[in-house]
Amino acid sequence: xxxxxxxxxxxxxxxxxxxxxxxxxxxxxxxxxxxxxxxxxxxxxxxxxxxxxxxxxxxxxxxxxxxxxxxxxxxxxxxxxxxxxxxxxxxxxxxxxxxxxxxxxxxxxxxxxxxxxxxxxxxxxxxxxxxxxxxxxxxxxxxxxxxxxxxxxxxxxxxxxxxxxxxxxxxxxxxxxxxxxxxxxxxxxxxxxxxxxxxxxxxxxxxxxxxxxxxxxxxxxxxxxxxxxxxxxxxxxxxxxxxxxxxxxxxxxxxxxxxxxxxxxxxxxxxxxxxxxxxxxxxxxxxxxxxxxxxxxxxxxxxxxxxxxxxxxxxxxxxxxxxxxxxxxxxxxxxxxxxxxxxxxxxxxxxxxxxxxxxxxxxxxxxxxxxxxxxxxxxxxxxxxxxxxxxxxxxxxxxxxxxxxxxxxxxxxxxxxxxxxxxxxxxxxxxxxxxxxxxxxxxxxxxxxxxxxxxxxxx
Amino acid sequence: xxxxxxxxxxxxxxxxxxxxxxxxxxxxxxxxxxxxxxxxxxxxxxxxxxxxxxxxxxxxxxxxxxxxxxxxxxxxxxxxxxxxxxxxxxxxxxxxxxxxxxxxxxxxxxxxxxxxxxxxxxxxxxxxxxxxxxxxxxxxxxxxxxxxxxxxxxxxxxxxxxxxxxxxxxxxxxxxxxxxxxxxxxxxxxxxxxxxxxxxxxxxxxxxxxxxxxxxxxxxxxxxxxxxxxxxxxxxxxxxxxxxxxxxxxxxxxxxxxxxxxxxxxxxxxxxxxxxxxxxxxxxxxxxxxxxxxxxxxxxxxxxxxxxxxxxxxxxxxxxxxxxxxxxxxxxxxxxxxxxxxxxxxxxxxxxxxxxxxxxxxxxxxxxxxxxxxxxxxxxxxxxxxxxxxxxxxxxxxxxxxxxxxxxxxxxxxxxxxxxxxxxxxxxxxxxxxxxxxxxxxxxxxxxxxxxxxxxxxxxxxxx
Numbered sequence: 001x002x003x004x005x006x007x008x009x010x011x012x013x014x015x016x017x018x019x020x021x022x023x024x025x026x027x028x029x030x031x032x033x034x035x036x037x038x039x040x041x042x043x044x045x046x047x048x049x050x051x052x053x054x055x056x057x058x059x060x061x062x063x064x065x066x067x068x069x070x071x072x073x074x075x076x077x078x079x080x081x082x083x084x085x086x087x088x089x090x091x092x093x094x095x096x097x098x099x100x101x102x103x104x105x106x107x108x109x110x111x112x113x114x115x116x117x118x119x120x121x122x123x124x125x126x127x128x129x130x131x132x133x134x135x136x137x138x139x140x141x142x143x144x145x146x147x148x149x150x151x152x153x154x155x156x157x158x159x160x161x162x163x164x165x166x167x168x169x170x171x172x173x174x175x176x177x178x179x180x181x182x183x184x185x186x187x188x189x190x191x192x193x194x195x196x197x198x199x200x201x202x203x204x205x206x207x208x209x210x211x212x213x214x215x216x217x218x219x220x221x222x223x224x225x226x227x228x229x230x231x232x233x234x235x236x237x238x239x240x241x242x243x244x245x246x247x248x249x250x251x252x253x254x255x256x257x258x259x260x261x262x263x264x265x266x267x268x269x270x271x272x273x274x275x276x277x278x279x280x281x282x283x284x285x286x287x288x289x290x291x292x293x294x295x296x297x298x299x300x301x302x303x304x305x306x307x308x309x310x311x312x313x314x315x316x317x318x319x320x321x322x323x324x325x326x327x328x329x330x331x332x333x334x335x336x337x338x339x340x341x342x343x344x345x346x347x348x349x350x351x352x353x354x355x356x357x358x359x360x361x362x363x364x365x366x367x368x369x370x371x372x373x374x375x376x377x378x379x380x381x382x383x384x385x386x387x388x389x390x391x392x393x394x395x396x397x398x399x400x401x402x403x404x405x406x407x408x409x410x411x412x413x414x415x416x417x418x419x420x421x422x423x424x425x426x427x428x429x430x431x432x433x434x435x436x437x438x439x440x441x442x443x444x445x446x447x448x449x450x451x452x453x454x455x456x457x458x459x
Numbered sequence: 460x461x462x463x464x465x466x467x468x469x470x471x472x473x474x475x476x477x478x479x480x481x482x483x484x485x486x487x488x489x490x491x492x493x494x495x496x497x498x499x500x501x502x503x504x505x506x507x508x509x510x511x512x513x514x515x516x517x518x519x520x521x522x523x524x525x526x527x528x529x530x531x532x533x534x535x536x537x538x539x540x541x542x543x544x545x546x547x548x549x550x551x552x553x554x555x556x557x558x559x560x561x562x563x564x565x566x567x568x569x570x571x572x573x574x575x576x577x578x579x580x581x582x583x584x585x586x587x588x589x590x591x592x593x594x595x596x597x598x599x600x601x602x603x604x605x606x607x608x609x610x611x612x613x614x615x616x617x618x619x620x621x622x623x624x625x626x627x628x629x630x631x632x633x634x635x636x637x638x639x640x641x642x643x644x645x646x647x648x649x650x651x652x653x654x655x656x657x658x659x660x661x662x663x664x665x666x667x668x669x670x671x672x673x674x675x676x677x678x679x680x681x682x683x684x685x686x687x688x689x690x691x692x693x694x695x696x697x698x699x700x701x702x703x704x705x706x707x708x709x710x711x712x713x714x715x716x717x718x719x720x721x722x723x724x725x726x727x728x729x730x731x732x733x734x735x736x737x738x739x740x741x742x743x744x745x746x747x748x749x750x751x752x753x754x755x756x757x758x759x760x761x762x763x764x765x766x767x768x769x770x771x772x773x774x775x776x777x778x779x780x781x782x783x784x785x786x787x788x789x790x791x792x793x794x795x796x797x798x799x800x801x802x803x804x805x806x807x808x809x810x811x812x813x814x815x816x817x818x819x820x821x822x823x824x825x826x827x828x829x830x831x832x833x834x835x836x837x838x839x840x841x842x843x844x845x846x847x848x849x850x851x852x853x854x855x856x857x858x859x860x861x862x863x864x865x866x867x868x869x870x871x872x873x874x875x876x877x878x879x880x881x882x883x884x885x886x887x888x889x890x891x892x893x894x895x896x897x898x899x900x901x902x903x904x905x906x907x908x909x910x911x912x913x914x915x916x917x918x919x920x921x922x923x
Contacts, residue, residue: 161777162719170813172778175746177718177768179776205776205817439820 182206184240188423191215193452194225195423196445197430201399202438208232208301209397209443210243212251215451219261223453224309226254227445228271231321231397233300233370242279242299246371249278250305264307265384268316272380275303276318276371283373300372304338306393308447313337313393316382318369320345322401324410325449327391328419334411337383341369359405365398387449392418392425396444400429403436419448473500473707473757475784477812480831484817484824490767491724492779494814495831498713498752499759522707524626525562525582526700527615527656528553530575531633532567535666536602542664542689543602546632549692551594553630556700557585562622564615565593568631569604570639572614582622605639608675609648616652626754628703629658630696631675636668645671649678654710657681657753659699662913663689665905669912677734680753685913687906705756708786712741712749712805713762716781719746720769723780726750729835730761733842733916743805749785761920763835764814773818780814783807831921834874838918841870841879845915849886849908852899861887861899869895876919882911 157167157180165175172179184207185200192215200207209232215225228250232239253274257267283298302319315323320340327334339345344364347353358364369379394410404410413432418425426444433442481494530550536543550565557563562582565575576596577583583593611631619627637645652658658679662672663686676683682699686692713736717723728734740748752760768779785805819825848863864887871880872892880892885907887897 165719170778170781172813173718175719177721177778178771179778200774203774203820205774205819 179205184210184244187211188427189213190423192223192225193419193422194227194445194447195426196227196229196395196443197423197426198443199430199434199438199441201441202434204439204441206240207441208234208239208243209399209441210240210247210301211443211445212247213445214251214255216255216258218258218309222310223451224258224264224307225447225451226251226258226305226307227393227395227447228254228275228303228305229321229395229397229443229445230275230304230371231302231319231399231441231443233302233367233372236297236300236372236374238282238299239301241282242301242372245278245282245299246275246301246303250275250303254305254307258307264309264312264314265316265382268305268307268314268382269380271305272303272316272318272371272382273378276375276378276380279371280373298373300370300374302341302367302369302397303371304395304397306395306445306447308393308449308451310450311386313385313387313449314382315385315393316380317341318371318378318380319367320365321395321397324394324396324401324407325385325387325391326394326407326411326414326418327387327389329389329391330411330416332389332391334407336407336410337385339381340367341379341381342367390419391449392422393447393449394429394444395447396429397441399438399440399442400433400444402440403433404429414446418446422446422448473755474502475500475711475755475808475810477782477784477810479782479812479814480829481814482824482827482829482832483815484819484821484827485770486822486825487773487818487820488770489816489818489825490770491765492768492814492816493763493765493829493832493836494780494812495729495829495835496713496762496764496782496812496814497759498762498784498810500707500755501757522626523560523562523622523624524628524704524706525619525622525624526557526627526703527564527566527619527629529566529568529572529611529615529629529631530600531569531606531635531663532573532600532602532604533569533606533635534603535635542634543600545689545692546634546663547597547600549632549696550597552693553696553700554585554590554593554597556697556704557590558704559586561585561704562619562624563589563593564618565597566611566614566618567600568606568608568611568633570607570610571604572607572611574614574618575600580618580621582618606633606635606637607640607644608633608637608671609640609645612648612652612658612675612679615658616655619656626703626706626709627656628706628754629656629679629681630699630703631658631660632663632692632696633660633667633672634663635666637671645675649675653678653680654751657706657709659683659703661686661692661695661699662909663687663692665909669909673913673916680751682732683913685906685910687910702756706754707756709754710787711752711755711808712743712785713752714743714747714749714783714785714807715740715764716747716783717766718768718778721746721779722767723748724765724767725763726765727763727839728752728760729763729838730759730918730920733839733918736762743785749805752784761831761835763832763839766814768816771816771818773820776815776817778813779816781811782814783811834921835918837870837874838876841867841874841876842916842918844870845879845883845911849912849915857899861897864899865895865897868892868897874919876917878917878919879911879914882907882914886911 159165159167159173159176159178160181161178162173162176165173167180168174187198189196191213194213194215196211196213198207198209198211209230211227211229213227215223218224228247230243230247232243236242250271253271254267257270258264279299279301302321304317304321304323305315306323307314315337317323317338318341320342322340323337325335325337342364343366344358344361346368347358348355369375371378392414394414401410404413413429415421415425415428426446429444430442476499478497479494480497481492485492528550530546536546563585564577564582567573567575576593583589615629656679658675659681660672660675660683665687673683684695686695715723715726723737725737727736736750740750743749764780764782766780768777771777785807788804788806844863844867848860848867851863852860864883868880868883868887868889869892871883886903887899890896890898
């Protein structure tokens with residue numbers, strides 16, 4: 001069951017800059033999977049956080065630096081000066097016959113974008129090197145500067161697996177066939193004092209978790225922060241669509257209701273109903289081509305959410321995703337604030353098994369409540385708390401709590417400065433799950449309590 | 460994802476749809492990916508109503524087509540004399556089934572091939588007059604001479620190529636062994652004709668060689684069958700011609716793209732009959748190859764695609780194969796298109812299917828076998844064990860034949876292939892169908908054995 005480890009070849013985590021030790025498979029700080037990181041200069045960002053990331057091109061092309069002063073750019077390398085190979089070890093296609101004045105051909109009209117047109121060659125090969133004409137001095141202003149280190153044009157995505165093929169419309173490499181990382185494989189978001197991180201994990205082929213985070217202001221001017229986390233039910237059709245729709249609907253519902261003065265607990269109840277409606281609506285849509293699953297169960301997901309205000313902590317859930325309370329003062333006891341709608345929880349509640357027995361059973365994770373058109377009866381659970389001290393609220397899917405089941409274990413995994421550095425801490429928690437095996441998708445949102453006043457969010 | 464293709468310049472071209480049935484989940488280190496690809500053509504003409512109405516198309520409708528009827532006129536056709544008479548009547552019935560406007564010819568086959576109608580190296584265009592003339596010419600047809608089927612096919616090819624039409628089809632009837640040319644001659648003729656026209660082949664009586672007839676149909680992407688009783692010929696010929704008249708697009712190829720490092724283990728048609736296509740691949744550009752499927756009317760066929768992919772890590776997903784359909788670009792060279800080479804000059808029919816591989820540590824997911832794949836794996840084995848069983852029986856290996864045909868009975872029963880089970884029961888006494896226990900019958904009618912062998916490749920689809 002173990003994965004073949006690939007030794008990390010980077011001295012620092014490409015995601016969070018945490019120094020790494022040789023042999024690390026995952027970043028100890030943020031849990032980033034280092035096996036997917038190619039050996040490359042340490043200053044190259046590789047993590048998709050927001051927006052486009054320069055696709056790795058498989059060749060350590062020298063970085064064409066901007067001029068450090070004005071008017072004296074660093075010398076650029078022509079493509080032919082640096083030998084490279086494709087993923088198969090074969091030489092790259094020969095460069096075009098260089099025009100005599102190529103390196104300084106400022107007068108030559110550059111192509112829009114950075115793709116070289118080489119009519120005499122097969123168009124199998126994406127551009128692997130910066131066009132010297134563009135990085136050389138005198139590149140005309142209207143041409144957008146080469147973004148970041150050498151990389152292919154964004155319009156021509158290169159496969160992250162083989163670095164040789166282009167990615168077709170279906171999202172597969174036209175050379176090696178590998179599916180490309182999807183946007184949802186790893187997601188991070190920070191909103192005011194709240195942050196969330198979601199990761200595909202190490203064993204699942206897609207991320208069926210989703211989240212939404214946000215912050216708003218109550219009618220009295222007091223701040224409120226919101227987090228929703230959803231876990232798609234894998235045995236249903238389109239679980240990833242279900243979790244996305246549910247998290248969005250619930251988040252929007254809360255952020256709409258709270259400023260109007262709706263009581264947070266009522267707002268949470270309404271948000272769960274809105275999420276349920278959004279998931280139910282999916283059942284009527286035709287399946288996408290990629291998702292012609294043999295089974296056609298209605299899309300379904302769990303939902304867990306939290307609202308934090310200056311004095312109140314409201315949680316709501318359906319399913320087995322959880323909320324934990326971790327006081328800033330670690331001598332105070334942490335707590336789990338939700339009761340799973342799960343087979344194991346029901347067994348324990350009914351006194352038929354103790355917790356250890358129940359969770360050891362293979363049916364433990366069978367859920368007894370969910371959002372979706374085929375849910376028997378929707379029972380949104382909500383609860384309201386008035387914590388007497390500062391702390392952090394952990395909202396997560398079972399992809400995390402499987403590796404920190406008890407409240408104490410969760411508290412031990414949460415960094416001490418979680419309230420001040422929620423995004424960093426969420427990454428640490430995801431890393432905790434990945435280090436444990438990452439058997440499921442992992443999603444966690446962190447909300448400091450009490451909600452800090454607006455503008456005081458980032459420490 | 461299933462997109463309708465662009466309008467053809469010709470009318471009545473069907474829409475193609477591709478559906479893929481597979482278990483995409485592989486265990487860690489797993490490499491073999493199996494998928495059943497169902498290709499369905501709809502929306503052109505309708506074979507269904509053609510069965511009820513011989514003249515489906517009014518003049519000028521339907522795709523342009525040319526048909527060559529090849530009738531065995533060797534000396535043996537006179538024993539019994541009803542055979543020649545039935546062959547003449549059947550050919551007349553087929554001529555009656557030609558829709559107006561279709562080009563056609565009748566060829567008499569012996570050790571040489573002779574034009575019976577219209578003659579002069581031309582094709583006739585079907586209408587009331589030419590149909591009547593053709594039937595009159597058939598009445599003068601007598602038996603005498605040998606059998607050299609390769610010469611019939613070559614003449615049919617020459618005549619069919621004189622018309623600029625979309626569909627070219629042959630119907631071949633023989634009653635005896637191909638004795639007056641070498642097997643190599645027949646093979647060369649089949650190679651020369653493959654891809655130029657499709658051809659159904661029928662054996663009448665029981666003095667012909669099953670492998671010769673099925674070999675002709677297989678090479679020319681048509682059907683093969685036995686008509687043991689010559690009285691059944693007319694109905695069979697009418698049905699064959701109706702099917703031919705329902706064809707709307709010719710030279711369709713199944714195009715298979717596979718990623719780098721992937722090996723195609725096999726590609727075979729598995730419904731309505733088992734037809735091995737693996738060795739008939741024509742390269743079609745980088746990492747793609749075309750497999751011939753012949754001409755299509757409104758119909759549905761299933762293909763079993765098996766590829767071996769390089770293993771990837773758990774959680775990885777890759778495209779193991781992409782299946783699409785292509786036809787030669789219309790408006791190219793007129794006359795027969797010939798074998799397509801290199802993938803140039805083809806039109807993609809739009810529909811495509813994706814065969815995927817996803818590695819998982821979920822044992823329940825990776826160990827389950829897709830029902831379609833399981834079913835057709837069994838159907839292909841059924842065809843194979845019947846063939847092997849009959850061969851062993853002919854070679855006198857009673858134990859071997861009993862074991863193979865017993866397995867066949869078991870497979871036919873389990874998969875619900877009732878027709879094949881019935882044919883098997885005429886060759887073996889079934890003791891226990893579920894266990895595959897059988898005894899070879901002491902005396903087997905030759906017609907029954909030949910029927911079983913000829914129809915051994917017929918499959919049934921998965922019970923829905």
